[in-house]
Amino acid sequence: MPEAGGYGTGERVKYAVLGCGSTGYHVAMELSRKEGRVLVLDRDEGRVKELRDQNLDAMIRDISDPGFLSGLPTCEIAFVLTGNHQANLAAVRTLRQKFPQMHIVARALDPIGAGMLESAGADFVLYPQQVVARAAINQVNRLHVSRLSQRLHDLLAGWEGTLGIITHKNPDPDAIGSAMALAAIAGNANPQKLTCRIFYDGIIGHQENRTMVNLLDIRMEKMEPQTIQDCTYLALVDCPAPGMNNTLSQRTRVHIVIDHHNDGHGLEGAAFVDIRPGIGATASILSQYLQELDIPVDKNVATGLLYGIRSDTRDFKRNVTPQDLSNAAFLLPLTDSDLLDQIMSPSLSQETLDVLGNAIRNRRIQSGYLFANVGFVRNRDSLPQAADLLISLEGVNTALVYGISDDAIIISSRNRDIRLHIGNVLEEAFGDIGDAGGHPNMAAATIPLSYFRRVKNKEELLSLVMDPLLKKFTGLVGLDTEAGNEI
Ligand SMILES: [Mn+2]
Missing domain, CATH: 3.40.50.720 (NAD(P)-binding Rossmann-like Domain)
Known part of the structure; x- marks a missing residue:
């Protein structure tokens, strides 16, 4: 031939x-x-x-x-x-x-x-057998999600009254974005007979989160026992059960649970439960529903969901699965990127600015350790921001920023000295009198003011009790033994 x-x-x-x-x-x-x-x-x-x-x-x-x-x-x-x-x-x-x-x-x-x-x-x-096995499992998973999405849609279509969507305590972008998306699915399934209300407890703390709620025009109501009773149905997003990371009583009957934390309990009466601990964000699960249901996705909802996925996975660096990436890819063309930029770099609030100013003004540095007293703080989230800022100063390896709120002394610390595990040090120094601990490079402590709650002048109180507290810390890291040890 x-x-x-x-x-x-x-x-x-x-x-x-x-x-x-x-x-x-x-x-x-x-x-x-x-x-x-x-x-x-x-x-x-x-x-x-x-x-x-x-x-x-x-x-x-x-x-x-x-x-x-x-x-x-x-x-x-x-x-x-x-x-x-x-x-x-x-x-x-x-x-x-x-x-x-x-x-x-x-x-x-x-x-x-x-x-x-x-x-x-x-x-x-x-190895073709393995390829076939993977393809088969992927197909089955897709089929499962597609049926699940349809079941949720059908369920919502058949309901009448008010659906209360409850985010976890001090809701984060994942919880807020997921709540928006569930409301959107309900609105699509049953625009006439079902009304949605989104509830939260605690505070919407981070500036980014508050900016998200404002810019995406999300109506969230503070959870009150009476308003919860007014709801015909309850849904939990980003928390696994009543009483777990929310202030509902454990006996509250919930109808829908969508989460990515570990399995909840007491969900026997729930009509719809989708808990997937493997996935990076609850917003990722909700994006999948929207995609499977082929519902038109509003720009604000898509932006909220993408922000939820990005923030829960620390910008795709933590607990991220291929599914999260493909859901993010689905959302991307539907989002408003200018809006997302605005949410992620919000302007500083006056209080945070004051706290940062105090931290810079009151800083004391000794042998690479920086200590800064910021005085009285209303918004605790400004403390870690101050620590983030100060650790970037030249010659500083460890930054410890502290202040006082209505009911506790709060400490936030950042560290880049690899020989030091700041989480362990804080735990050892303050674990017996408060809540303290964290990672090698970032940690926090909260010491309740049980005895001093009634003291009017908090700043005075802080300077009074902080010295002995700091002594414990400096003793542990060996600063006391060095010359010039007055800090
Ligand atoms: Mn989450």
């Missing part, structure tokens, strides 16, 4: 498929449809003839023979796909030896063979 193809010397093709059984054939057809010319090698003469009849560039070659490359054009990417492990292994070795830069994809017949092909130089080993 004459050689087909008509290659000149030194000619190159992009793709070669070695071994054209059913796997090879599908790859070759897919490539030639999308990418154009593909070189196909098979040792069976009859098979090569068939392939040529289908307009493929096929040639007869035994790829286990080390000389099989002679007379062939150079290719950039080779797919080694026969059903014979030894032949595949031999071909990978020959190719790798001759073309160190070539991309080689090889088919394994079992996990041991996969390891051998990898050591022989294959860049990517395909």
Whole structure:
């Protein structure tokens, strides 16, 4: 049989498929449809003839023979796909030896063979059984989510009255975004007979969160026992059960629970529960519903959800799954990026500005340790912001910022000295009299003012009790033993 193809010397093709059984054939057809010319090698003469009849560039070659490359054009990417492990292994070795830069994809017949092909130089080993298993599971998961979304929609469509959507205590962007999205789904499913109200407890603390609520025009109501009783149905978002990270009594009957924390309890009466601890954000689950239900997504809702996913996964750096990424990709074109920028870099509030000013003015530095008294603070969130700012000062390795609120002394610390675990130090210094601890590089402590709550002048009180408290800290980190130890 004459050689087909008509290659000149030194000619190159992009793709070669070695071994054209059913796997090879599908790859070759897919490539030639999308990418154009593909070189196909098979040792069976009859098979090569068939392939040529289908307009493929096929040639007869035994790829286990080390000389099989002679007379062939150079290719950039080779797919080694026969059903014979030894032949595949031999071909990978020959190719790798001759073309160190070539991309080689090889088919394994079992996990041991996969390891051998990898050591022989294959860049990517395909183990079809595993590919099929993954595809099957992905499909089933998709089907499951699609049914779940539909079930939620149907459920909401059949309800009449008021749905109270409850976020967790001191709601974060994930909880707020998720609540918005659930309200949007309810509005789509049942615009006439079902009204949604979003509730929270505690405070909407971070400036970013307050900005989010303002800019995205979210109506959130403070949770009162009476208003909860007015609701016909209750939904929990971003918390797993009544009484867990919310102020509902444990016996409250809830109807919908959507969360990504660990499983809740007491949910027997709930009509709809979707708790997926593996996923990065509750907002990610809600985005999936919107996508599956094919509901038009309002710009504010999409922006809220994307901000929720970004903030819960610390901008895709923590607990993030491929599912979170693909949900974020779905949301991205629907969001308002200017709005998101505004939310994420809000202007400073007057109080935070004052706290930062106090921290800078009152700072004392000793041997790389910075201490700053910010006095009385109403908004505790400004304290970590001050610590973040001060740790960036030159010559400062550890920053400890403290202040006093109505009912506690609060301390926030940042550290970049790798020999020091600031979370452990704070825990050791203040754990017995308050709530203290954290990570090697960031930590906090809250020391309740149980005995001094009635003292009017808080700033005076702070200077009175802070010295002995700081002594504990400086003693632990060894600052006391150094010269000039008055801080
Ligand atoms: Mn969350």
